[in-house]
Amino acid sequence: MVNILADILLELKNLKTKFKTYNGEVKAVDGIDLTVHKKEVLGILGESGCGKSATALSIMRLIPSPPGEVCADKMELRGVELQFLTEKQMSKVRGNEISMIFQDPLSALNPTFTVGEQLMELLMLHQGFDRNTAYHKAIEALNIVQIPAAANRLSDYPHQLSGGMRQRVMLAMACACSPSLLLADEPTTALDVTVQAQILDLLSQLQSEMEIAIMLITHDLGVVAEIAQRVAVMYAGVVVENATVQNLFAKPLHPYTQGLLASLPLLEVEQERLNVIPGGVPNMLDLPSGCRFHPRCPHCWQICRLQEPPLFSQNESEVRCWLFAQGIDK
Amino acid sequence: MSSLLEVRDLKKYYYLGKGAATKKSGVIRAVDGINFAVKQCETLGLVGESGCGKSSVGRVILRLLSATAGEILYEGQNIEQLSHHQLLPYRRKMQIIFQDHAGSLNPQLTIGDALGEPLRIHRLINGKKELKAKVAHLLELVGLCPEQMCRYPHELSGGQRQRIALARALALNPRLIVCDEPVSALDVSIQAQVINLLMELQQKCGLAYIFIAHDLRVVKHISDRIAVMYLGKIVELAGKESLYSRAKHPYTQALLASIPRLAPATQRRPLIFSGEPPSPLQPPSGCRFHSRCPYALVRCALEEPLLQTVDIDHAVACHLADR
Numbered sequence: 001m002v003n004i005l006a007d008i009l010l011e012l013k014n015l016k017t018k019f020k021t022y023n024g025e026v027k028a029v030d031g032i033d034l035t036v037h038k039k040e041v042l043g044i045l046g047e048s049g050c051g052k053s054a055t056a057l058s059i060m061r062l063i064p065s066p067p068g069e070v071c072a073d074k075m076e077l078r079g080v081e082l083q084f085l086t087e088k089q090m091s092k093v094r095g096n097e098i099s100m101i102f103q104d105p106l107s108a109l110n111p112t113f114t115v116g117e118q119l120m121e122l123l124m125l126h127q128g129f130d131r132n133t134a135y136h137k138a139i140e141a142l143n144i145v146q147i148p149a150a151a152n153r154l155s156d157y158p159h160q161l162s163g164g165m166r167q168r169v170m171l172a173m174a175c176a177c178s179p180s181l182l183l184a185d186e187p188t189t190a191l192d193v194t195v196q197a198q199i200l201d202l203l204s205q206l207q208s209e210m211e212i213a214i215m216l217i218t219h220d221l222g223v224v225a226e227i228a229q230r231v232a233v234m235y236a237g238v239v240v241e242n243a244t245v246q247n248l249f250a251k252p253l254h255p256y257t258q259g260l261l262a263s264l265p266l267l268e269v270e271q272e273r274l275n276v277i278p279g280g281v282p283n284m285l286d287l288p289s290g291c292r293f294h295p296r297c298p299h300c301w302q303i304c305r306l307q308e309p310p311l312f313s314q315n316e317s318e319v320r321c322w323l324f325a326q327g328i329d330k
Numbered sequence: 331m332s333s334l335l336e337v338r339d340l341k342k343y344y345y346l347g348k349g350a351a352t353k354k355s356g357v358i359r360a361v362d363g364i365n366f367a368v369k370q371c372e373t374l375g376l377v378g379e380s381g382c383g384k385s386s387v388g389r390v391i392l393r394l395l396s397a398t399a400g401e402i403l404y405e406g407q408n409i410e411q412l413s414h415h416q417l418l419p420y421r422r423k424m425q426i427i428f429q430d431h432a433g434s435l436n437p438q439l440t441i442g443d444a445l446g447e448p449l450r451i452h453r454l455i456n457g458k459k460e461l462k463a464k465v466a467h468l469l470e471l472v473g474l475c476p477e478q479m480c481r482y483p484h485e486l487s488g489g490q491r492q493r494i495a496l497a498r499a500l501a502l503n504p505r506l507i508v509c510d511e512p513v514s515a516l517d518v519s520i521q522a523q524v525i526n527l528l529m530e531l532q533q534k535c536g537l538a539y540i541f542i543a544h545d546l547r548v549v550k551h552i553s554d555r556i557a558v559m560y561l562g563k564i565v566e567l568a569g570k571e572s573l574y575s576r577a578k579h580p581y582t583q584a585l586l587a588s589i590p591r592l593a594p595a596t597q598r599r600p601l602i603f604s605g606e607p608p609s610p611l612q613p614p615s616g617c618r619f620h621s622r623c624p625y626a627l628v629r630c631a632l633e634e635p636l637l638q639t640v641d642i643d644h645a646v647a648c649h650l651a652d653r
Contacts, residue, residue: 047517162606163380192379192544195606197588219518222590245594263522264592265551267574273529274522274551280487281517 009181009213010036010059010098013074017054020067026284028054030237033311036181041207041214043228043245045221045260047281051237052217056183059215060100061090077181095126099174103186105166109158115142115169116154119176126177141172144210145202164195168202175206182206185217200226221264225249233257236282236292243317253319255297291322299323332405333367334538335391335424335506340364340400342386346611358610360386362562363400365637368506371532373539375553375570377546377585379607382559384542388508391540392424393417422452425499429511431491435483441494442479445469448501468497471534473527489520493527500531506538514545525552546589550574555643558582561610561618564637568644578646581619617649625650 017029029051036042044052057063058070061082075082077097085093094100102108110118119138123129129137135154142150145168158166167187174182184203188196204227207214216228224231224245231248233241233256241254252258259277279296282288288295294304303322312324342361360383368374376384389395391402393409402410409420428434435444445465446455455461466476472493483491492512499507509528513521529552531537543549549556556573558566558581566579577583607622608614614621620630629649637647 047519164606192606193546193588193590194379194584196590200590220590221518222592225592225594226590249593260518261592263519265525265547266592267547267550267589271551273526276522276526277519280489280520 007037008035009038009078010034010215011074011076012055012059012072015055015058015072015075016070017051017058017063018069020069021285024285027237027287028284029058032232032234032237032239034232034239036213036215038180039207039211039213040230041204041216041228043224043231044215044217044234045219045224045231046234047219049236049281049284050234052234053185055234056100056185056215056217059183060094060098061085092126095122095179096177097179098181098183099177099179100183100185101167101170101174101187103189105163105170105190106158108170109166111158114155114157115161119154119169119173122173123176137176138172141176142169144175144206145169145172147172163191164198167191167195167199171199171202171206175210175212178210178212180211180213182212182214183217184214186219187216188223189218189220196223203227221260233260236284236287238292238320239311239318240293240320241317242311242319247315247317253314253317253324254293254321255299255323256293259296259298291320332369334370334372334405336367336401336403337387337391338365338401338403340387340390340402341398342383342390342395343398356611359562359613360610361390364557364559364562364564366557366564366567368538368540370505370538371536372555373532373541373553375549375556376540376542376559377544377549377556378559380544381561381607381610383562383610384559385510387559388426388510388540388542392421392426392508394426418452422502423504424506424508425502425504426508426510427492427495427499427512429515431488431495431515432483434495435491437483440480440482441469441486444483444494445479445498445501448498452502454502464501468501471500471531472497487520488516489523492516492524496524496527496531500535503535504537506540508540508542510542511544512541513548514543521548528552546585558585561607561613563618563647565619565648566644566646567637568641568646572641572644576641576644578640578644578651579619579648580623580625580650617647 012032012034014031014033015029016031019026019028032055046052063070072083116138119141120134123134123137138154139150142153147153147165147168188199191199200223203214206212218224228245230244232239233254235256241257252261262275263277265274277296282292290306291304291309294300301322309320309322311318311320314324340361341363344358344360346356376387378384390397397410401408404420404423409417442465445468446461449455449461449464455464465479469476469478474490474493513524516524525548532539541549541552550570553570555569557564560581566582577586616632617630617635620626635647635649637645639645640651
């Protein structure tokens with residue numbers, strides 16, 4: 001769909017994020033390659049601790065160092081290498097070019113300032129508006145995220161708003177400076193299904209109307225199916241499958257993706273038991289040898305225990321699994 | 331089959347004080363007159379948006395919170411009025427597991443101590459040997475190895491901790507377990523393991539569950555009957571097949587429509603309603619859902635609909651249901 005080189009917005013090559021802990025070094029992200037194209041929604045799917053949030057924070061350069069350490073062969077936003085920017089230049093990129101929303105809007109908003117003050121501060125700081133213009137722009141921003149009676153909401157404190165409203169305010173703040181990329185880290189996980197549906201609708205509306213590319217981080221397959229166009233599935237710090245959303249749901253390739261899809265209860269069919277991926281997520285301090293998924297994999301062969309598979313191309317997808325290697329004696 | 335637990339006109343109000351921090355004073359009608367029954371070995375699902383009172387129901391049934399009004403009948407015996415001492419035998423019959431698996435285990439107790447505690451309190455064991463054997467049996471029951479006994483909660487993963495919470499609930503051979511969002515804090519691949527375990531144990535130990543959750547997929551899988559709550563009221567109560575295929579209440583229909591589908595959408599589905607639940611401090615008059623209902627009539631704002639049986643094992647509280 002969007003595969004022209006000029007359309008690439010963000011390109012990551014071999015991103016590694018490590019944390020030094022008392023028990024050893026944790027490679028939260030262990031060499032991932034990602035590209036986000038303009039105006040697309042890329043879903044990052046994975047369980048807790050697989051490195052999805054660390055990826056987003058690394059892009060924003062918000063990983064505290066020490067104990068964290070981020071390195072990449074390439075981390076380019078529109079051809080600008082983010083790693084070489086000074087802190088001052090980077091703070092211009094945050095908000096103006098890339099912005100981020102989090103799972104818990106209550107802790108992301110300052111409880112001691114009104115919504116209006118927080119929105120206006122951001123507009124005055126990033127766009128250099130005076131107070132008056134910022135006020136009107138703030139109302140505009142709240143209107144875009146469909147908050148009713150926006151002018152009255154500006155004087156509310158975050159605790160006076162409901163969860164869905166807070167997430168809308170976060171979205172308004174994130175989109176106020178019309179960034180080209182929005183990193184949404186589990187934006188609907190803390191919300192009710194009904195409100196989740198509204199926020200997802202709003203996100204896809206923002207994406208099409210304001211032409212924002214969205215990197216949507218989630219553990220929820222349903223959310224991915226709803227709005228993403230391409231999906232990267234992560235497991236224990238690496239991307240195990242890269243596919244379009246249609247391919248991912250129609251014919252998942254990696255055994256982990258297959259297991260995840262099969263373990264969800266279906267609405268349409270009556271099931272006796274749910275399919276299960278045996279075992280648990282590996283300890284990041286003590287990763288299995290070879291393929292990280294092999295202790296839980298139903299198709300595990302000799303080579304899986306010994307050597308980590310590279311990403312193999314399979315039709316339009318990419319998959320990190322020896323099953324798709326050609327001419328290898330398994 | 332006779333019902334194991336019956337709830338009649340149960341109410342739980344929270345009174346807000348007039349203090350320095352809270353200027354408002356008022357009453358939150360978290361649970362406002364609900365009736366339902368749970369049969370033996372049955373799973374009753376309880377769903378609704380946050381703040382609809384589903385967790386309050388679970389806690390009031392166990393008398394962790396006292397009810398404002400109404401009756402809770404366990405095998406015909408009203409346990410609402412019993413004293414603390416009289417209640418003890420019933421405590422053994424009804425247990426609860428919570429969403430927050432880390433918070434529900436004492437970090438200073440080993441798994442063995444945590445599982446042994448209820449057995450000691452209820453004097454069900456004689457001597458250390460028997461205690462150890464019983465704890466080992468409980469761990470095996472939930473699919474863990476008995477060696478985990480001397481570990482501490484922080485050494486275990488989330489799924490394992492939820493298994494321990496379940497083992498502790500099972501220690502007293504209960505008949506009913508209230509499961510308050512037991513899998514929503516777990517990873518997808520672990521959720522399925524715990525759900526399978528819950529269903530296996532139901533068969534093995536003859537348990538009834540009240541399964542409180544907001545994930546409608548999970549609720550459908552595990553429940554026999556489902557009650558949908560909205561602002562303290564049950565708006566629809568039906569067998570799961572009936573509920574998922576022929577939902578009568580507009581709220582249930584909207585809830586079902588907002589479940590994300592597992593196939594990429596070819597077109598965006600219509601949004602059935604907008605807005606969020608009104609404050610339980612001032613619930614709308616008449617039918618509480620009328621302020622968000624796309625089919626609301628004048629009558630809905632004036633008159634409160636009662637929960638009426640419209641079909642076999644299908645009751646709904648809506649003025650439009652008989653159309």
